[in-house]
Amino acid sequence: MRTAPKPVVCVSLALALGASLLAGCSPFADQRLEASKTGGASDAADDFGVGSALEAPYGADTLMPPDPYYTESAEEYSSFEEVGFVSTAIRPLSTFSADVDTASYCNLRRMVAQGARASDVPSGAVRIEEMLNYFDYGYAPPEGGDLFGVTSQIADCPWNPDTKLLVMGFATESAAYESTSGANLVFLIDTSGSMGTTDKLPLLQDAFAELVEGLSESDCVSIVTYSGEERVVLEGASGADKRAITRAVDGLTADGSTNGEAGLEQAYRIAERYHREGGVNRIILASDGDLNVGMSSESDLHDYVSEKRETGTYLSVLGFGSGNYKDNKMETLADHGNGTYHYIDCIEEAEKVLGENLCANIVPLADDVKLQIEFNPGEIKGYRLIGYQNRALADEDFTDDSVDAGEIGAGHQFTIAYELVTADSPMEIPVPDLKYGGLSGVESDTGPSRAESSEWLTCSMRYKPAGSRESAERAYPVGSESFTTDPSDDWAFAAAVIECGMVLQDSAYAGSASLRDARRTVASLDLARDDPKAGFERLLASL
16 A cells, blocks of 8 residues: 655646646636737647637736746645555445545646646645546436436456456536526635735636626625635625626735635625525635635644534635645545535636536535445455545445535536456455455345356445435446447546556556556547547646
8 A cells, every 4th residue: 555645845837828728728818819919820829729819827918938947835735545456355345425526637737737747746636536527428317316327337457457447437417507596605715915826816806707607696695705804795695796796806805814714704604694494505715725824724624614514504615826725725625515626727617617517516416425336256356446535435434324425516427437356367366364254155135145146346326315314325236248348438538547647646556557658548539629638638748
């Protein structure tokens, strides 16, 4: 078992336009230099796949030089333990919380946009499940009365000839935000001095303009800011009053220390004041996570928001900026505040998170979504869950409805992946000598022994439909029918994302994985130029 470094102080890089465009997402969308005004776009711009416009920084008169330079910074990321292969005979169950966060991928894209190479990326910043979840796949929609559609495919693992790779996707039906009954929303905005750079508060203000456009008169909107002290800028306004909301956000300036504790307390008070029984109550925190006054440790934040989620208010997090970014604190707030975590590195990402996916990220469809996979030791002698290290649950937590787990919204997708060691694989999985034997072949009152079943595994899902205190449970068997020698493009793309993630983590289980192979896989796919997956191809080319 490999342990990643403790909270990382990483190298941050000054903003570089050329690399940013290579990554496929420009943070500088409000200063467009149209080709018609310059006599045509440069060849470089076309190569970067951004159409016919070059883009300049906020308020800049000229483009920044393409060569990045390095400066020391104090970004922080949580450590994690990489889980290795597990013997099915000893532990046939794998249990964890669902996760739809995407922050890790966008933060990685920001690093690459600033010139980072693979060796510059701190391993704690790489969460493979969030990289996978950033992209949309052709997953089957829900059928009948199910909330989730489930798609599974198994093929030979690209980096380990002795294992198979299972990619399993879960999709919900999308919905238009305007068709919902609205929400009680409290925007909690960090206006401390650290938010003064162009990739923080100015980008945040443009990002919130995207969100405001999607609000309706059914929404109740409040705005709380915090720096040295908290301030209520707007309270209980109608979502239809877009001018007042926009004016309040645009008037914010960055100054002072960061008293996140006071801001959180005030935001929860406002949320409770306008609480909608049976409706959506959500705080949306926008910050670089650099809390330095009051409650600031991960453990204190964990305890506080864990207690507050019992009020029925969700806490979602939007991350901004670099240099002093505290990913560890932002992730803690979202994971234990019953919300989602996204990183906004450019206006295009704001449009996706707060525009295109507004309903999914505001209106919950299911709460406390848990997964438990039971492997058949007669078919699978070992397995390795890829990612989800910080979402692990005890097996008994699966049926304990008091245990918190992930929130899923209408229109969300998420992906899980396992390396499987089949019974006929030459790969050996260590099994300790047990006085009373293993679990294989134990008879069940409800059916044949696991060893006698033709199924490879069964994925059980447990969740509470939004607004309900009763849990629903579904089971999805997976067998040899899911194995193919000709996997889909979605499977191949997911495998390339996993390869990239393992290389950046310096994973002990990466086998023959390489960025070169990941590039070749993605290059072999027929991707549209404006497909976000093509942006990943450009990111790989820049690493």
